Every structure is written in C-alpha cells, then in structure tokens.
Amino acid sequence: MSDRDAIVKARRIVVKAGSSSLTTPQGTIDANRIDALVDVLADRRGNGTEIVFVSSGAIAAGLGPLGLTRRPPDLATQQAAASVGQGLLFARYTSSFARYGTTVGQVLLTADDMMRRSHHRNAQRTLAQLLALGVLPIVNENDTVATDEIRFGDNDRLAALVAHLTRADALVLLSDVDALYTGDPRRPGARRIEEVRSPADLEGIELGGSGRVGTGGMVTKVEAARIAGIPVVLTNAASAAHALAGRPVGTLFHPADVRRRSTRHLWLAHATTGQGRVTLDAGAVEAVVRRGKSLLPAGVTGVEGDFAAGDPVDLCDAAGRVVARGLVHYDASEIPELMGRSTRWLARELGPEYEREIIHRDDLVVLS
Ligand SMILES: Nc1ncnc2c1ncn2[C@@H]1O[C@H](COP(=O)(O)OP(=O)(O)O)[C@@H](O)[C@H]1O
C-alpha cells in the first residue's frame, strides 16, 4: 500500500490548519474558509473516519476585535488576543459542524500536558473518550496561559504529538502554501517537492520563516513530519479534499522511524528549548548517553542559566557539546552545592530529600 493509499484508508486522521487558512488579513475569522474546510472534514467523517482537528488562529482571530493590525510582539497581548480569538473560532466551529449534526469538543493543551506523565495520560484519555463518544476534538495550544519559556508556539509539532497521542494513521498539515518548495515560493525559481522519503531529500532546501500571522514557517512543518512517524501531507486548505482523497497534491512525507520514542521523549527532543546547561564529566556522559542511566550529582561539573526544578535543560560534555536534554529535579541555584557529591553523602549531610537524581532517566532524551 502506498503512503497516499494509507491516507485514503486511514481510520483516524489528524488534520491541522494554520492561522493564515482560517483568518482574514483584518484579524477576524474567515467564516467562508472555515465553512469550506468543515465541509471537507465532515465529508471524510461521513465515511467513518475519525478526525482530530488541530486549529491555529486564536491569536490571529483576536487581533481585529482588539483593534490590532498585526501580531503583537509581547506575550501578554498575544495571550489576550488568543483569549478573545479562541472563543470566536470555537463558536464558529460549533455552528459550522452543527450543519452536519456533528458535536465538537474543545481541547486546549499546554506543553506540560505533553511532558508530564500524569497530564499526558489525562490528555490521552480525554481525546480517546471524545472520539469514543463520536465528538470531533478541536485542539489548540492553551495560548492564554502559555509562557515564552514553556510553549510550543507553533501548532505543527503539537499536531505531530497529538497524532502520537491519538495513535492516528495519517497527518495532514494545511497551510497558505500548497506544498514544500525548494525555497521560499514567493521568490521565482522555487520548485515544488512532491515527496520526501528521507532527510537526504531535504538537502539544499531553504526552509524559510512564516507568513504574516503564522509561526514557525516550514521549519516546524518539516520537523512535525519527522516526529509524526506516519504519512504526512503538507498542502493548502483549498486542496484539503484532494489530499484526503489521496490525490498527488502538496508534499508527501513518508514516515520516519520514530516508533521506539515515547511522545514525551519526542516532545523533549523536538519541542523544548533548554532553559540552562548542566556540564557533565566524561563518566556521566558515558552513563547517560551510552548506558541510559539517570544523571547523578556526582557527575556534574558545572551549571549555567536560571532554571527552576521541572524545566528542560541541556546536558553538555566537557567540550560544551549538547549530548542530551532532560527535565531537571533541582533549581539552578541548588546545583552548585550538590555537584561532585555522592547521593549517599548528600542524603547524610543535607537530608533524605537530596538523595534524588539531578535528572531521572525517564525524563531524559539523548540528542547526540
Ligand atoms: N521552502 C519553502 N516552501 C514552502 N513555503 C515556504 C518555504 N520557506 C518558507 N515558506 C513560507 O512558509 C509559510 C507557511 O508557514 P506559516 O506562515 O507558519 O504557515 P501556517 O500559518 O499555515 O502554519 C508560507 O507562507 C511560505 O511563504
């Protein structure tokens, strides 16, 4: 079965639409385009396919009502715009899907929901139950409470992780551009890439930034395709029906092998930024990278940054090369007095609560 056939036969599909496909240049929801996309999704659903829809556009749809003409640079105004826009978007989806008798459920996720085991299971259960009840989940990042430090920012990688979370068979990314091109399609000479089979197919391709209201541009779409581990089609919203029908539109990304990685590990590797750095001695690098062990205080030689317990931090070797990333169990300020000490010594001198790892192996992903 070809990967285009796999999209036709998929029983569960994650479809993601970008801000530019759902909103107008005036910063309002684009009701006509939303209705047209809902028509396509409802049609596919009518064939018995379960759809999980990841919708961007909360910030973009909130701009007009707030009298703004462009995406604000500061987080607080973005959060406010998202708060206004998300409600308007969801109201539109509710009424648009009601034309087909379809009930929709709003699912707003934070990066933490992908990362922390308990939250992760919770999100997974909610999505599974919505699908079991015949509800179409509409997912977005919970932008109103997301902060710069711990935020997806773009919905492409979120969609890939949602595909893992829901064990979807295919992912369709809808943007304002009809495919991946060899360079920015706004410039002459850019050619459409029909298929991406391996990272080698991406060599020499210029992955540019986003359009007027989007975030992440092509970089995060290609990254999403790499994370997804299922067939991915990237095209524009107008070609959604063709993409779902297996027609040769857009760019088809054949699945990369990511089966051995959990969603949390994929999140850590691809969707977080280290909030600081911890330097490891050679023995600790060997233990963490080669033997899959937890990072103990004894193997730490240095710390940089101002992170808090629970933040993602980069683990570096003595040459400063990042070898892994993990969720740290201590604040940055606590680490200097623990460095180089055995856990037994720490428990005896500082108390039993200091007998824990700097980073537990379950919260750690090797990057080198
Ligand atoms: N190599 C490329 N191929 C296709 N599009 C590209 C490329 N480089 C940059 N782009 C730009 O990426 C934009 C889509 O990204 P983005 O604005 O984040 O979309 P969305 O809001 O749909 O997620 C397009 O408008 C396009 O101009």
Ligand SMILES: N[C@@H](CCC(=O)OP(=O)(O)O)C(=O)O
């Ligand atoms: N969660 C954000 C999405 C951020 C964004 O712009 O994403 P995208 O348009 O998919 O590149 C929102 O709803 O505004």
